[in-house]
Amino acid sequence: MSIPGDLKYTASHEWIKTETDGTITVGITQHAQELLGDMVFVESPKVGRKLKAKEECAVVESVKAAADIYAPVSGQVTGANSDMDSSPESINTDPYGSWIFKMKPDNPADVAALMDANAYQALVDSESH
């Protein structure tokens, strides 16, 4: 599956979409959901919580294992996807359509500095060899 070109990525396999109002939407990548397998539980961060970059802020659990989700940049949580409470399996079927939380970055330049699709593709390739 191709890695969407319009998103940013982290080394911990989150994808980041920048919205028109400057907030960002965060989910986990196709590669991450493939590694974890069938999702059964998502714990989102509380709206309003202040996060530092790379801070653990959410958890996804598959049948197999639990995995932490990290804040891609510093900022404040502005939304959590309540659909994930009832249908965490949508992360498996549509990882790039299944967002977990939204945040307002402290510094938009931090987002611009994240990996682009090419860099992330190279990372995934290096991990699978």
Place this chain on the structure above:
Amino acid sequence: MSLKQTPLNAAHRAMGAKMVDFGGWDMPVNYGSQIDEHHSVRNDSGMFDVSHMRVVDIKGNGVRPFLRFLLANNVDKLSQPGKALYSCMLLDNGGVIDDLIVYFMNEEWFRIVVNAGTADKDIAWMKQQAAKYSPQLSIADHPELAMIAVQGPNARAKVWEALPGSRELTEGLAPFSAVEMGTMFIARTGYTGEDGFEVMIPAKAAPIFWATLAEKGVKPIGLGARDTLRLEAGMNLYGQDMDESVNPLESGLAWTVDLKSERDFIGKAALMSKPPARKLVGLVLIDRGVLRSHQQVHTPQGSGEITSGSFSPTLEKSIALARVPNEVQIGDTVQVAIRDKMLAAEVVKYPFARNGKGLI
């Protein structure tokens, strides 16, 4: 160190399996959705490569008296040829060396199937005990035998389709019994809580049998679903629910230990000397989340620990086995520490699911 491979390794890869290091073996954890694999076994049929498990034959004059002493369960329960018995093999202090299935073939031949990770240790222990008490016996393992478990309500019919001649031989086979068919050994046993067979087959013939089963519509099932199936069925996993540091009475296995008869066996004195203070119970998580092994369980009677936990695809809830103080009762609500939270779980009698149905 390179991983050990079963004769079906290439077949797993060809079927798109995700392979993992499982105790030194390169094994399939899932082929696609682990939950779909789980449901295939509960509702239809699935096949598991369990060739990493080891077959050990004990032969000679006086096998029965030797096993009567070696095993915690009583092989005198086995009188019909082919009949199988689940048992623990214990240390002198009552700790569990391994759990196993022993098949009575005839008075000069009993066949034992042990876990992969413990096989070498088990065989060394058996030989050490035999040297002391029954040096005339031969103890030989058979790593050249592959083993394929076919499980589910339609599993036996699929095996009959895949193996000409097997139906006549095994249609009347009682649960927990086995029969030889040429170079194969067909047992009506399993680790899923469903009907089915475990088939021991020479390594060379295993890939063809596997491919034939696939043609008949039997789905390949990885270790991931194997774990959720056995957990729902309330079956212990060695190394998680029990090991050398605990005894069977604290591990939900009192039913497999015969303390009533006069018979002496290794570990009996230790079990008799000290009544167990802990027991294994089932948990169903009431709050949202997933129970996992090693999470701490808090009860008014003291603390305990989850030994196996996962998500139950049949119940669509998280379930676990936990070792807790004896005073904890079925129906109690306990607290489980998950990350920075305490979540409520109900203490239940297990199994959680068998024969296609949830039991909670």
